[in-house]
Amino acid sequence: MFKKYLPYFVLLGAGFLLWFIKKNQPSSYPKPKNTNTQIILPPVKNEEVFNRNVHTIIYSKHARCRMLCRHIDESEVREILADGQINNNKIQEDERGKTYPIEGVTHDKQHVRIVFAPKGNEEVEVVTCIDLDTEWPCDCK
Numbered sequence: 001m002f003k004k005y006l007p008y009f010v011l012l013g014a015g016f017l018l019w020f021i022k023k024n025q026p027s028s029y030p031k032p033k034n035t036n037t038q039i040i041l042p043p044v045k046n047e048e049v050f051n052r053n054v055h056t057i058i059y060s061k062h063a064r065c066r067m068l069c070r071h072i073d074e075s076e077v078r079e080i081l082a083d084g085q086i087n088n089n090k091i092q093e094d095e096r097g098k099t100y101p102i103e104g105v106t107h108d109k110q111h112v113r114i115v116f117a118p119k120g121n122e123e124v125e126v127v128t129c130i131d132l133d134t135e136w137p138c139d140c141k
Contacts, residue, residue, distance in 0.1 A: 050100050050116075052081055056123040062140060063126040069138035070131045072114075076106040077126055080114045087113065099127055110134075 057077065059067070067073065084104030092099050096117070103113045115127040 050086060051118065051121060051124075054081075054118075054122055054124045057081070058119065058123055058125040060125060060127055063128050065140035066129045066138065067126075069140060070110075070112075070129055070134075070136045072106070072110065072112060072129045072131070076108070076110070076112070077114055077129070079106055080104045080112060081116065081124070084114070103132070 057074075059074075059077075067077070080102055084102035087101045087103050090101040090113075099115050099117045101113050101115045103111070105111050111132045113130040113132055115130075117125045117127050119125055
């Protein structure tokens with residue numbers, strides 16, 4: 001009687017083995033950490049003057065590449081520009097002007113820092129985008 005059901009047991013065992021291997025195989029992208037936790041940023045006194053109500057957002061080639069690698073889209077950039085908090089400790093200034101790193105949590109729960117460089121009163125350039133929780137593989141230079 002056991003011989004009659006042996007092919008079914010082998011097939012069931014092979015299916016279970018395939019499922020187990022697929023479930024425990026590492027993916028090509030790391031899984032984001034703590035997707036169910038809410039990140040609350042401390043209030044920051046903002047003495048810097050930074051215009052968030054710009055008409056045009058310009059994306060540098062580097063920023064476009066980082067956005068692609070880190071799964072950040074333009075709607076998330078606009079969201080962080082409007083609602084994020086400036087990290088005053090990371091503001092930089094050189095001969096090209098000041099850059100303002102703005103941090104926040106996007107609608108898809110990514111904790112990001114996006115660095116903006118004002119270009120007059122009507123434009124701002126996105127310099128780079130950083131996912132603060134996950135190290136995404138990326139070939140940007």
